Amino acid sequence: GQQVMQIPQYQHVQEGEDFTTYCNSSTTLSNIQWYKQRPGGHPVFLIQLVKSGEVKKQKRLTFQFGEAKKNSSLHITATQTTDVGTYFCAGMISYGKLTFGQGTILTVHP
Amino acid sequence: DVKVTQSSRYLVKRTGEKVFLECVQDMDHENMFWYRQDPGLGLRLIYFSYDVKMKEKGDIPEGYSVSREKKERFSLILESASTNQTSMYLCASSLSRGPFAEKLFFGSGTQLSVL
Numbered sequence: 001g002q003q004v005m006q007i008p009q010y011q012h013v014q015e016g017e018d019f020t021t022y023c024n025s026s027t028t029l030s031n032i033q034w035y036k037q038r039p040g041g042h043p044v045f046l047i048q049l050v051k052s053g054e055v056k057k058q059k060r061l062t063f064q065f066g067e068a069k070k071n072s073s074l075h076i077t078a079t080q081t082t083d084v085g086t087y088f089c090a091g092m093i094s095y096g097k098l099t100f101g102q103g104t105i106l107t108v109h110p
Numbered sequence: 111d112v113k114v115t116q117s118s119r120y121l122v123k124r125t126g127e128k129v130f131l132e133c134v135q136d137m138d139h140e141n142m143f144w145y146r147q148d149p150g151l152g153l154r155l156i157y158f159s160y161d162v163k164m165k166e167k168g169d170i171p172e173g174y175s176v177s178r179e180k181k182e183r184f185s186l187i188l189e190s191a192s193t194n195q196t197s198m199y200l201c202a203s204s205l206s207r208g209p210f211a212e213k214l215f216f217g218s219g220t221q222l223s224v225l
Contacts, residue, residue: 041218044216099169
């Protein structure tokens with residue numbers, strides 16, 4: 001079964017509202033990556049987290065890796081219409097192989 | 111920038127046909143991957159390869175095979191297509207194998223419909 005779980009599956013927000021998606025694994029991850037897929041596009045790499053408790057920011061996006069390296073989150077502050085798309089987490093459970101979460105589809109209403 | 115090119119954007123095949131999906135990357139990456147993407151299931155790994163003529167099964171290899179005769183090219187083969195293989199197929203590559211997964215560069219995808 002799916003070893004990396006991601007919630008929620010869908011999120012509808014008004015422009016300006018915040019958004020968070022969560023990723024959980026039943027096993028410890030060596031590292032976690034986040035990708036964004038625009039509608040009709042392909043996934044594009046956003047960031048990688050490696051260290052326990054790591055927090056990284058990219059403008060309005062904040063990424064966290066849990067202390068136990070079993071969970072992660074992506075938070076977007078003050079969403080914009082350009083944030084629309086599907087956000088995926090991907091964790092490395094076994095050597096060199098990334099396992100993706102189901103993705104969160106973000107819709108932003110202007 | 112790395113370019114990962116998939117041969118077809120859309121394909122329509124009949125049940126039982128043999129289907130070839132081709133993927134080429136132009137940045138001398140060692141690793142190549144085939145994923146399928148289905149609504150609500152995310153991306154699931156079918157097969158991957160860390161070197162020429164080398165392949166490893168992913169999470170859902172049944173009904174598929176792969177070929178990597180050259181470093182830049184990774185082919186996915188559906189020996190006898192079935193309707194449950196209707197999906198978006200995404201090829202990806204990454205630089206090298208190490209203790210941490212390298213970031214993936216994806217192709218534009220092939221939407222395969224099996225009728």
